[in-house]
Amino acid sequence: MNVLVVGANGQIGKQLIDLLKESDHTPVAMVRKEEQANTFQQAGVEAVVADLEGSVEKIAKAADGCDAVLFTAGSGGHTGADKTLLVDLDGAVKTIEATKQAGIKRFIMVSAFQANNREYWNEKIRHYYVAKHYADKELLRSGLTYTILRPGGLTNDPGTGKVLIGENLSGRGKISRADVAKIVFSCLDNEKTFNRSFDVVEGEEAIENALERL
Amino acid sequence: MNVLVVGANGQIGKQLIDLLKESDHTPVAMVRKEEQANTFQQAGVEAVVADLEGSVEKIAKAADGCDAVLFTAGSGGHTGADKTLLVDLDGAVKTIEATKQAGIKRFIMVSAFQANNREYWNEKIRHYYVAKHYADKELLRSGLTYTILRPGGLTNDPGTGKVLIGENLSGRGKISRADVAKIVFSCLDNEKTFNRSFDVVEGEEAIENALERL
Numbered sequence: 001m002n003v004l005v006v007g008a009n010g011q012i013g014k015q016l017i018d019l020l021k022e023s024d025h026t027p028v029a030m031v032r033k034e035e036q037a038n039t040f041q042q043a044g045v046e047a048v049v050a051d052l053e054g055s056v057e058k059i060a061k062a063a064d065g066c067d068a069v070l071f072t073a074g075s076g077g078h079t080g081a082d083k084t085l086l087v088d089l090d091g092a093v094k095t096i097e098a099t100k101q102a103g104i105k106r107f108i109m110v111s112a113f114q115a116n117n118r119e120y121w122n123e124k125i126r127h128y129y130v131a132k133h134y135a136d137k138e139l140l141r142s143g144l145t146y147t148i149l150r151p152g153g154l155t156n157d158p159g160t161g162k163v164l165i166g167e168n169l170s171g172r173g174k175i176s177r178a179d180v181a182k183i184v185f186s187c188l189d190n191e192k193t194f195n196r197s198f199d200v201v202e203g204e205e206a207i208e209n210a211l212e213r214l
Numbered sequence: 215m216n217v218l219v220v221g222a223n224g225q226i227g228k229q230l231i232d233l234l235k236e237s238d239h240t241p242v243a244m245v246r247k248e249e250q251a252n253t254f255q256q257a258g259v260e261a262v263v264a265d266l267e268g269s270v271e272k273i274a275k276a277a278d279g280c281d282a283v284l285f286t287a288g289s290g291g292h293t294g295a296d297k298t299l300l301v302d303l304d305g306a307v308k309t310i311e312a313t314k315q316a317g318i319k320r321f322i323m324v325s326a327f328q329a330n331n332r333e334y335w336n337e338k339i340r341h342y343y344v345a346k347h348y349a350d351k352e353l354l355r356s357g358l359t360y361t362i363l364r365p366g367g368l369t370n371d372p373g374t375g376k377v378l379i380g381e382n383l384s385g386r387g388k389i390s391r392a393d394v395a396k397i398v399f400s401c402l403d404n405e406k407t408f409n410r411s412f413d414v415v416e417g418e419e420a421i422e423n424a425l426e427r428l
Contacts, residue, residue, distance in 0.1 A: 056332075081295035085303075085341035089348065090332075118270075118304075127299035134303065134348045141355075 003188065004028045004066040004104075006095055007073025008047070009036045011156070012110060015181035016070060017045055025188070030062050052091030059098035068106035069099045070184055084131045092135035096142050107144040108184050111136050113152045113199050117168070136197070147187045148197035151175045164203025165210040173201025183207055217402065218280040218318075220244045220309055221287025222254065222261070225370070226324060229395035230284060231259055239402070244276050266305025273312035282320035283313045284398055298345045306349035310356050321358040322398050325350050327366045327413055331382070350411070361401045362411035365389045378417025379424040387415025397421055 003020055007013040008029030017040070020027035029040040029047040040047035050062035052073060063069060071092055075083035092109070099107050112132045114120035121129040139146050152173035159178030183200060186207050187193040192214050203210070217234055221227040222243030231254070234241035243254040243261040254261035264276035266287060277283060285306055289297035306323070313321050326346045328334035335343040353360050366387035373392030397414060400421050401407040406428050417424070 081299060082341035085295060085299060085344040089299075090344045093348075127296035130299040130304040134307075134352075138348075138351075 001025045001067040001106075001188065002028055002065055004030055004048075004063050004069045006030045006052070006069060006071045008040065010072055010074065012072040012154075012177045012181050012184070015178055016072060016184055019181060019185040021045065023185070028062075028066055030059075052087050052094060056094045056097045056101060059095055060101040063098055063102040063104060066102070066104055068108070068188060069095065069104055070108045070110075070188075071095055072110045072181075072184070081127050084128055088128065089131035089135050093138045096135075096139055096144065099144060100142065105145050106188070107139060107142070108147045108187055109136060109139055109149065110180060110184065111148050111150045111197075113150050113173070113201070114169070115150050116197065140197070145194050146197075147193045147195075149180065149183055149187070150197065150199045151180045151183075152199070152201035154180065160202060161207055162202065162204055163200050163207055163210050164205065165198050165200045165214065167196075167198050169199035169201065173203075175200060175202045179207070183211070186211055215239045215281040215320075215403065216242055216279055218242045218244055218262075218277050218283045220266070220283060220285045223250045224286055224288065226286040226368075226391045226395050226398070229392055230286060230398055233395060233399040235259065237399070242276075242280055244273075266301050266308060270308045270311045270315060273309055274315040277312055277316040277318060280316070280318055282322070282402060283309060283318055284322045284324075284402075285309055286324045286395075286398070295341050298342055302342065303345035303349050306345075307352045310349075310353055310358065313358060314356065319359050320402070321353060321356070322361045322401055323350060323353055323363065324394060324398065325362050325364045325411075327364050327387070327415070328383070329364050330411065354411070359408050360411075361407045361409075363394065363397055363401070364411065364413045365394045365397075366413070366415035368394065374416060375421055376416065376418055377414050377421055377424050378419065379412050379414045379428065381410075381412050383413035383415065387417075389414060389416045393421070397425070400425055 003025050005013050009031045017027045032051050037047035037049050048062040050059045075087035115132040152175050155176050157176040159176050217239050219227050223245045231241045246265050251261035251263050262276040264273045289301035329346040366389050369390050371390040373390050
C-alpha cells in the first residue's frame, strides 16, 4: 500500500515512516514545509507538501495515489488554543474530507485517551480533548474504514511492544510514542481494527495479540 | 411556550428575554452566576443557573419544563481560544445533548455568517468559525427541530426590523444584535424556519416577510 503519513515530521510520524519503509508498504510523508520534504526525500522517502490550515483540495492532491491515510499530526503544546481548533480539529476534518475526495477508504486517527468521554478530560488541556472529540466524531460518520487509537500520556521511552487495549479503559496510563507508531502500523491492514476505536496504554500483551482480541 | 434562553446575560440574550416577556411566551434565563439569576428574578423573569463548562445533566435540569431552547451564548472576544473550544463548541453541543435529554424538540442556534463555508472565514477569528461550524454540524444531525441563524457582523445599533436572508449569502454585511434577537424570536414557532439554516444581514425586507419566503 502507498500510505500517506500526515504529520510525518512529528515524533510519532517519523517513527511510522521508518516502520513503513522497512515493510512492504511505501510511505508518503506529508509535511508543511519544503525543507522538511527535502529531508525526507534525501532519505529516500517520498514526500509531499501540504498545510492542514490550507484547502481540502491541496490535501486531497497530496493524498492522490495513496491507499491509506494515517493522521498523526498535532498543533503541539507550544502553540495557542486557536491552533488547536485550526489544526487538531479542522485540519483533521479537512484531511478526512480530502481522503474521501481522493477516493481513499482507509483512515487511521491518533486521538487521545478517552477523547470520547468528557468525564475523563484533564482540566488543563480540556480544550485539546474537545478538538480531538469532535474530529473523531466526524471520522466516525465519514463512511471511511476508520481506526481510532486513543493513547494514554505519551512518553519518549523506547517501545516495549506490550500494551493494554480497551474500548473504554478506566484510570490513567501512559504509552511511548514508539509503541503508538507500532500500533498504527499494525492496524493498517488488520481487519480486526476496521471501524473500531480504542484506548491504549502500556501493558503486558504483545500488540498483535491485543489487536486480535479487539 | 416556556423558552430557555442560554446566554441570557449576553447582549442578544437580554433583548430576547425582553421580547419573550412582552409576548405569550414565558422566558427562562439560563445564566452562569447566582447574582445574574437574582437580577433576572428581581425583574420578574424566571432564571436558572447552569454553566456551559459543566455537565450535560445540569444543563438538562435547567431546561426541564421548557418547550424550546435558544442558544445565544458565546465565550466573547475577551477570553482565549481555549474558551472558544469549551463554550462555543463543546458548551453548545452539551446544550444540544441536554435539550434532547430533557425531551425538548425545538432548538434555535445563533451561529455566525457563513460558518458553514470555510472559504469565507475571517483570518483573524478563523478559530471561532471552526467552533461554530462544528457546533452547527452537531445540531444538524441531532434530530432536533433546529433553526440556525448565521448573522453578519454584529453591531449595537438600534434594530431596523429589515433584513436580507439567504441560505448562502455572498459578500459581507452587518446586522444589529437587536434585529438578531427579533429574528430568533420570530423563528420560535414559525414552521417555515424549522430545520433551516440561513445567513442574515441588515436589509430592506421586514423580518416576518423574509422568513416567510425561506
